[in-house]
Amino acid sequence: MTDWEKYQQIRREAAYTGLALLVLILFWCWAGFGLADVEMEIFGLPLWAVTSSIGVWLFAIVLVKLLLKFVFRDMPLDEEKGAEEHE
Amino acid sequence: MSNGGNLAALLPLLIFMAVMIGIGFYVRQVQARGFGRNFVQQYFIGNHDLGGFVLAMTTVATYSSVSSFVGGPGMAWQIGFGWIYMAVVQVTAIFLVLGIFGKRVALLSRKFDAVTVVDIIRERFQSDGLASLAAFIIVLFFCATMTAQFVGGAKLFAAVTGYSYEMGLLLFGLAVVVYTTVGGFRAVALTDTCCALIMMVGIVLLLYHVLLAGGGYSNLMANLHLNHPEMFEPFSGGHMPAGLYLTQWILVGICTIALPQSVVRGISYKDTASLHKAMLIGTVVVGFMNIGINFTGILAHGVLTGDLASYGGVDNIIPKTIVTVMPPALVGLAIIGPLAASISTISGLLIVASSAIIKDVYLHQQHKKGKEPGTKQLRLLSMLATAVIGVVVFIIALTPPSLIWIINMFAFGGLETAFFWMLLLGLFWRRANKLGAILSMGGGTVVYCLTQGMGFKVMGLHQITIGITASLLFFLLGTYLGKPQDEQVLNEFFPHRKN
Numbered sequence: 001m002t003d004w005e006k007y008q009q010i011r012r013e014a015a016y017t018g019l020a021l022l023v024l025i026l027f028w029c030w031a032g033f034g035l036a037d038v039e040m041e042i043f044g045l046p047l048w049a050v051t052s053s054i055g056v057w058l059f060a061i062v063l064v065k066l067l068l069k070f071v072f073r074d075m076p077l078d079e080e081k082g083a084e085e086h087e
Numbered sequence: 088m089s090n091g092g093n094l095a096a097l098l099p100l101l102i103f104m105a106v107m108i109g110i111g112f113y114v115r116q117v118q119a120r121g122f123g124r125n126f127v128q129q130y131f132i133g134n135h136d137l138g139g140f141v142l143a144m145t146t147v148a149t150y151s152s153v154s155s156f157v158g159g160p161g162m163a164w165q166i167g168f169g170w171i172y173m174a175v176v177q178v179t180a181i182f183l184v185l186g187i188f189g190k191r192v193a194l195l196s197r198k199f200d201a202v203t204v205v206d207i208i209r210e211r212f213q214s215d216g217l218a219s220l221a222a223f224i225i226v227l228f229f230c231a232t233m234t235a236q237f238v239g240g241a242k243l244f245a246a247v248t249g250y251s252y253e254m255g256l257l258l259f260g261l262a263v264v265v266y267t268t269v270g271g272f273r274a275v276a277l278t279d280t281c282c283a284l285i286m287m288v289g290i291v292l293l294l295y296h297v298l299l300a301g302g303g304y305s306n307l308m309a310n311l312h313l314n315h316p317e318m319f320e321p322f323s324g325g326h327m328p329a330g331l332y333l334t335q336w337i338l339v340g341i342c343t344i345a346l347p348q349s350v351v352r353g354i355s356y357k358d359t360a361s362l363h364k365a366m367l368i369g370t371v372v373v374g375f376m377n378i379g380i381n382f383t384g385i386l387a388h389g390v391l392t393g394d395l396a397s398y399g400g401v402d403n404i405i406p407k408t409i410v411t412v413m414p415p416a417l418v419g420l421a422i423i424g425p426l427a428a429s430i431s432t433i434s435g436l437l438i439v440a441s442s443a444i445i446k447d448v449y450l451h452q453q454h455k456k457g458k459e460p461g462t463k464q465l466r467l468l469s470m471l472a473t474a475v476i477g478v479v480v481f482i483i484a485l486t487p488p489s490l491i492w493i494i495n496m497f498a499f500g501g502l503e504t505a506f507f508w509m510l511l512l513g514l515f516w517r518r519a520n521k522l523g524a525i526l527s528m529g530g531g532t533v534v535y536c537l538t539q540g541m542g543f544k545v546m547g548l549h550q551i552t553i554g555i556t557a558s559l560l561f562f563l564l565g566t567y568l569g570k571p572q573d574e575q576v577l578n579e580f581f582p583h584r585k586n
Contacts (some may be wrong), residue, residue, distance in 0.1 A: 003582035010190045014515060017186030021179055021341065032172045036321050044308040046319050049168040053175050053382070057374035060178040064370050067186065074359045077135075077193050 001075050009073055016071040020063045024056070031055045096248040097258075099419035100426065103285070104262040107278045107430070111266030114274040126462050127450065130271035130469050131202045131442040135193075137356045139364025141280050146181055146352050146365065147372045148279035148428070149435030150343065151286065152232075153239035155377070156425035160384025161401030164391070167311075167318020169327035171381045176340040178377070181369030184344040185353065189362045191514050192353030198579065201354065203439070204347045204510070205447040211513050212521040213576055215451070220528060222443040224505050225347055229440040230480055231494035233433050237484035240429035246406035247422050256484060263430040264477030267437045268470050272355065275434045282427035283372060289424020290379040292417065293409065297386045300412035307389035315388065334549035342503035342555060345510050348435050351442075387412075437480075441473040497536045504535040504554035508562045517581045522569030523562040531558025 001009070032052035040047040118129055128134055137145070163170040195201065199210045205225070209218035237260055244255030266274050301307040317324030343349065356362055387408040391398065398407050409421045445468060453460055460468070483491060505528045512519040535554030538544075545553060571577070 004584045006190075006194060007582055010194070011515065013190065014187045017183060020186075021183060024179060025336070028176065032321055044305060044312075045168070048321065049171075049319060052172040052321075053168070053378050056175045057178050057378060060182070060370050060374065061367070064182045064367050067182070068363050068367065072186075072359075072363055074363075075190070077190075077197055077358060 006075055009075065013067075013072050016067060020067055024060055024063060027059050028052070028056050031059070095416050096419035096422065097250070099423055100244075100258060103423050103427075104259055107281065108262055108266050108269075110277050110281070111268075111270035111274040114270035114277065118271075118273060126465050127446060127469070128200075128202055129273070130466075131438060131446060132196075132351070132355050133271070133273035133276055135197070135355065135357060136273070137276055137352075137361065139356075139361040140368060141276050142185075142352060142356045142361055143181070143365035143368035143372060144283040145276040145279035145355075145431075145435070146185070146349060147369050147376070148283040148286070148431035149348050149352075150177075150180055150346075150373070150432075151283075151376055151428050152432045153236050153243070153425055153429035156286070156289075156380055156428045157239060157243055157405045158402050160380045160387070161404035163381040163384030164388050164404045165395055165401060166323045166327050167315065167320070167385055167388075169318075169321045169323040171378060171385070172321055173327070173332055173335045174339075174377045174381050175374070176336050177343075178370055178374040179340045180343045180349075181373050182366045183341065184346075184349045185362055185366045185369065187344055188350050188510065188514070189353045189356075189366075190359060192350060193356065193359075193362070195514075195580070196354040202446050203354075203442045204350050204506075205443060208509065208513065208524070209447075209451075211572075211576070211580060212524045213572060214521045214525065217521065217525050217528065218447060218451070220525070221347075221505070222447040224502070224528070224532065225443045226440050226476075227494065228498040228502050229348075229436040230476065230483075231491055232498045233436050233440075233480045234484050234487055234491050235495045235498075236429045236433045236436075237480065238487055240426050241484065242402070243406055243422060243425050243429075246403065247409050247418060253485065256481065259426050259430055260481050260484065263433050264437070264474065264481060267434045268473040268477060271469075271473075272438050275438050276355070278434060279431045282431035285427045286376060286424045287372070287379070289421060289427070290376065290383060293413070293421055293424070294379065294383045294386070296412040296414075296417070296421075297383055297390055297408065301386060301389040304386075307386050310389045310392075311385070314392070318385065318388070328547070330546065330548045334551060337555060338500060338503070338549060338551045342500075342507050342551065345507035346502055347506060348439050350506075350510060351439055383408075433480075437473060437477055440476050441469065444472045444476070445469050493540075497539060500539070500549070500551040500554055501532055501535055503551065504531045504558045507555060508558050512562060512566075514580070517577055518566055518571060519562070520566050520569045520572050523565030526565035527558045527562035530561040531555070534558075 032048055035048040035051055038047045042050045159174060192207065195207050199206060201207050205218050205221045208221055237256060240259055241252045241255040245252040266278060298304055311318055384404065387404065390412055391404065391407055395401065398404055409418060413421045449468065508527050509524045513524060531554055534557040535550055538553045539550040544550065
């Protein structure tokens with residue numbers, strides 16, 4: 001990877017991380033406020049109390065997994081290795 | 088039990104602290120050979136050597152402070168599930184900082200031989216004034232935060248064990264100063280890992296005993312449903328204002344990505360596989376801790392059934408819970424968790440504050456004069472700086488002046504206001520320049536501290552909203568008024584296709 005390619009990749013990763021944040025915020029709103037009036041109960045708790053805590057947590061873990069699988073790429077961090085390839 | 092001092096409560100703590108100090112000396116021993124070559128890098132950043140698991144743990148442990156373990160769940164006791172809903176925004180903190188800054192900072196630090204976040208700022212904006220200001224803000228706010236961590240830990244210790252505040256401070260306070268001074272960043276990372284693990288054990292232990300004391304889960308829940316139905320509403324019958332949700336997203340979620348003690352961890356890891364692993368583990372761990380401890384706080388309301396005033400405020404809820412539900416023999420184990428949260432934050436801040444003084448100020452001045460201090464001298468000075476900051480903060484914590492609380496109140500949001508746009512825009516926006524950065528950091532921080540000091544709010548929202556907005560506006564203003572950085576500098580940061 002050249003320096004330029006690395007930077008493009010890093011920008012992409014940062015942008016998608018920001019996107020994941022946005023998606024998580026939307027999910028968070030829905031899982032808490034959105035479900036607050038649902039009458040259902042789980043483990044003796046109103047549905048929203050479960051989805052907005054453990055639900056958001058699990059959702060965040062899934063998001064990170066997706067990021068790592070589809071967006072994040074391994075790259076050499078040391079200068080020399082990158083420099084050899086593009087003189 | 089609680090008046091004479093609980094000896095059984097001391098033993099686990101003593102063992103734990105001894106292990107922490109042992110790690111400090113062990114790291115020292117192992118690294119002794121490497122210390123010769125590049126001491127500053129070894130001592131302050133652990134020589135780019137952290138694996139994924141340790142990186143995740145040290146980032147989480149530094150981020151989770153004693154207040155996440157004491158004040159937070161105390162609020163959950165009062166508010167109910169709305170508090171967990173709010174606290175869970177912190178699951179974003181780890182993957183955001185590592186995902187956005189992790190690789191950027193790792194590559195840049197290797198390019199410039201940078202050891203601190205300030206090093207990178209100095210290179211990017213070519214300004215010694217800005218770098219000095221950044222170092223000053225770091226040292227000032229970190230010292231106040233460390234003091235608060237010391238005080239929080241020692242108060243908890245005194246409340247739970249029955250021994251004095253000073254003794255608690257002496258026990259865990261000196262330990263953290265010693266192991267950080269001796270072992271440097273590597274010791275901080277390893278002890279942080281132990282701390283994070285013990286925090287999780289502590290949470291599970293406390294949760295188990297709360298359930299036991301409350302007569303089981305369904306019993307506790309039935310009790311809460313009956314007596315405190317509002318705890319099951321997001322707004323908690325008006326106790327939990329909507330604005331708080333918004334500002335918590337900004338204050339403890341999004342803007343934490345710019346905290347220098349978190350960003351610096353991007354310099355410290357070994358390879359990108361470690362970073363990726365840390366993003367996942369960190370998210371799992373931070374979620375587990377936040378939900379676990381706050382859920383425990385809620386359940387504790389089924390055990391401590393009095394009103395808040397009778398316990399003397401939310402900060403006393405968790406200490407009271409520990410004393411009430413834990414068998415005396417296990418009290419010592421239960422307080423290690425919150426104390427671990429306290430010392431792991433202190434150690435993380437201490438090493439960064441010390442690096443600000445040695446690397447960002449002292450070494451830079453020496454290099455400017457064309458001098459290169461010898462390794463022996465550097466080793467002595469670095470350890471001295473760490474020890475002196477640690478001891479000064481320790482002494483302040485013995486009788487904290489009210490000024491410290493004022494600075495501490497400003498610290499978290501102040502650091503975010505100072506660093507958020509400068510790092511985000513500085514590292515990802517070519518146009519960002521020196522004037523913008525200086526205005527943003529100086530102006531934003533002043534606006535934030537002033538509005539907070541005067542209690543001025545817009546729409547009842549926390550002042551971080553004002554600070555972060557002002558900081559952005561200053562940045563844009565400066566960027567468009569001032570001239571761009573030199574092409575040469577920019578090409579280092581934003582490489583062209585053909586290089």
